[in-house]
Amino acid sequence: MKKVFVFVLLLTIPMLYSCREVVVRYSENGTTVNMTIDQILKIELPGDATSGKDWRKIAYNDSLIIKSGKPNYMLGDGGGGSPGVYYFRFKAIAAGTSQLYLEYGSKYDSDEKATKRFEITVIVHEKK
Numbered sequence: 001m002k003k004v005f006v007f008v009l010l011l012t013i014p015m016l017y018s019c020r021e022v023v024v025r026y027s028e029n030g031t032t033v034n035m036t037i038d039q040i041l042k043i044e045l046p047g048d049a050t051s052g053k054d055w056r057k058i059a060y061n062d063s064l065i066i067k068s069g070k071p072n073y074m075l076g077d078g079g080g081g082s083p084g085v086y087y088f089r090f091k092a093i094a095a096g097t098s099q100l101y102l103e104y105g106s107k108y109d110s111d112e113k114a115t116k117r118f119e120i121t122v123i124v125h126e127k128k
Contacts, residue, residue, distance in 0.1 A: 024120060032121040035092050036128070040068055043088040045118055047104060049073050053115065054107035055086050061098035064124050065090040092124040 021040045024033055035041060045055055055071070068089040075084045090100070100122050103114035 026116075026118060028120065029118050030120070032123060034123050034125065036125050037092050037095065038127070039092050041065065041090040041092065041100075041122065043090075043100075043102075043118075043120075045086045045088070045102065045104070046083050047073070047086045048083040049075075052107060053105055055088070055102045055104050055118075056107065056110060057103045057114075058088075058101070060090070060100040060122070061096070064094050064096045064098045065092050065100070065122060067091075090122075092122075095124050095126045098122045098124075 020038070021042050022033060022035050023042045023044065024031075025044045026046055033041065047053065047055060068091040072087040073084055074087070088102070098121075099119060101117070101119045103118070104116035105114035106112040
């Protein structure tokens with residue numbers, strides 16, 4: 001009986017955690033994301049850490065959402081300079097609406113024109 005309980009517990013923990021996280025990918029650029037207070041917004045954006053470019057100029061309303069940890073980068077599966085994925089996490093802390101904007105460009109020259117842009121509207125709702 002104890003083994004069954006542990007097995008069920010191990011199956012439900014990831015499901016509970018996934019309910020707290022909203023995942024948005026680059027293909028959803030320009031969309032609106034709905035979340036509730038205390039949910040995590042995980043943004044997955046393509047990029048190549050060896051190219052001299054980075055996701056920069058992050059702008060958002062920090063009274064509604066805050067960064068959760070540092071951005072992460074994972075290499076692509078192709079190897080040999082294959083582009084990877086940058087991961088950004090934000091936590092919803094108050095109800096309201098915020099634009100979230102990032103641009104991809106030179107990490108050494110912030111005045112250089114961006115090659116990619118990513119923007120979403122984040123709507124944070126009160127918990128029910």
